[in-house]
Amino acid sequence: MEDYLLLKVEVGAERGKWFGALLPAEPKPPEEPGAGGWFKRRRMRRAAQKEYRRQMQEYGQAVLELESALGRMAGEIQETAERAGAREELFCVYDGEAGFLKDENTLTGKLWQACWNIPEFEGYPRFRWMKPLLQKARGPYFVLLGVSPDLPMLLDQCARSMKSLCWYLPEEQWTEETEELAEEFYIENGLAIAVYPLGNRRPYRALRFPAGGSVCVFDFSQEEKVSAGELAPGSVWLDFSSMEEKERRIRRLFPGVGYESLKMRWRQAQAGSQIGTNFSTSDNSESFPEFL
Numbered sequence: 001m002e003d004y005l006l007l008k009v010e011v012g013a014e015r016g017k018w019f020g021a022l023l024p025a026e027p028k029p030p031e032e033p034g035a036g037g038w039f040k041r042r043r044m045r046r047a048a049q050k051e052y053r054r055q056m057q058e059y060g061q062a063v064l065e066l067e068s069a070l071g072r073m074a075g076e077i078q079e080t081a082e083r084a085g086a087r088e089e090l091f092c093v094y095d096g097e098a099g100f101l102k103d104e105n106t107l108t109g110k111l112w113q114a115c116w117n118i119p120e121f122e123g124y125p126r127f128r129w130m131k132p133l134l135q136k137a138r139g140p141y142f143v144l145l146g147v148s149p150d151l152p153m154l155l156d157q158c159a160r161s162m163k164s165l166c167w168y169l170p171e172e173q174w175t176e177e178t179e180e181l182a183e184e185f186y187i188e189n190g191l192a193i194a195v196y197p198l199g200n201r202r203p204y205r206a207l208r209f210p211a212g213g214s215v216c217v218f219d220f221s222q223e224e225k226v227s228a229g230e231l232a233p234g235s236v237w238l239d240f241s242s243m244e245e246k247e248r249r250i251r252r253l254f255p256g257v258g259y260e261s262l263k264m265r266w267r268q269a270q271a272g273s274q275i276g277t278n279f280s281t282s283d284n285s286e287s288f289p290e291f292l
Contacts, residue, residue: 007077007086009080013097013098015097015108023066024058027056030049030051031048067114067115074115074116091120092116092118092120095263095267096244124242126150127148127150129262130150134154137158137161137216137236137238139163141214142216143165143216144220145204145218145219145221145226146169147173151181152181159189163191167182170203171198171199174195203223204225204226204227205223207226207227207228207229208229212232214232215235216236219237219239219246220240224249225245226246228253228254231254233254235256237257
């Protein structure tokens with residue numbers, strides 16, 4: 001059994017706030033006085049510089065306190081993971097508002113990245129992490145968006161359920177390798193893939209799937225604002241990139257479509273569970289990384 005450890009960490013922070021308190025704003029240098037005589041301007045300049053130094057001192061102290069709090073939290077998270085049984089490499093998944101912690105253009109994000117040494121998980125499009133979502137796949141009509149290194153394994157897994165497969169991908173991804181994959185699939189399974197190379201700069205934003213019944217979408221596109229024209233109710237959208245903005249968009253535009261992603265699955269599995277809960281991904285014995 002292939003298990004991994006999933007831990008949920010509630011972070012009481014949002015962009016601009018830390019556990020409800022406003023984050024310190026860096027003071028702006030004083031402007032040069034513009035009115036009055038030379039002596040008056042000098043006095044005003046000295047007073048403004050003194051106030052600026054005081055504000056900078058307070059700001060520096062506040063930053064140190066925030067940095068210390070972030071460091072303590074990072075340490076506590078890793079200790080909790082170890083107590084829960086984490087023994088191998090760890091990865092981090094940022095969900096919801098916690099995504100701002102990745103933004104090094106913000107004070108909190110910059111300080112967090114300096115003290116947090118656990119890399120973000122990027123394995124969504126690998127076959128080992130597709131497997132949980134394939135339980136939701138419904139045939140026999142399929143649509144494929146983009147490419148994945150493990151796409152041959154996915155197609156082999158689902159070939160028997162397919163009566164049709166439409167493949168949309170940017171022109172630059174329609175290479176000798178992908179063309180060979182489509183040809184081999186036809187030879188082995190007797191099903192010709194309808195390939196639609198896309199030439200626009202943001203190709204997935206203007207998609208129009210063929211009109212008809214419900215389809216099952218395998219999405220590797222990495223495009224948040226993907227479009228699909230009129231998608232029939234009862235369709236299933238498997239997002240193998242786990243993009244939260246795409247999840248919100250699909251749910252808003254296509255309320256009758258079943259959206260699934262690994263991040264959503266983890267979010268739902270965490271509800272009401274305890275730290276240290278184990279979740280399985282397949283039925284063989286290969287080990288997996290562990291997660292925060």
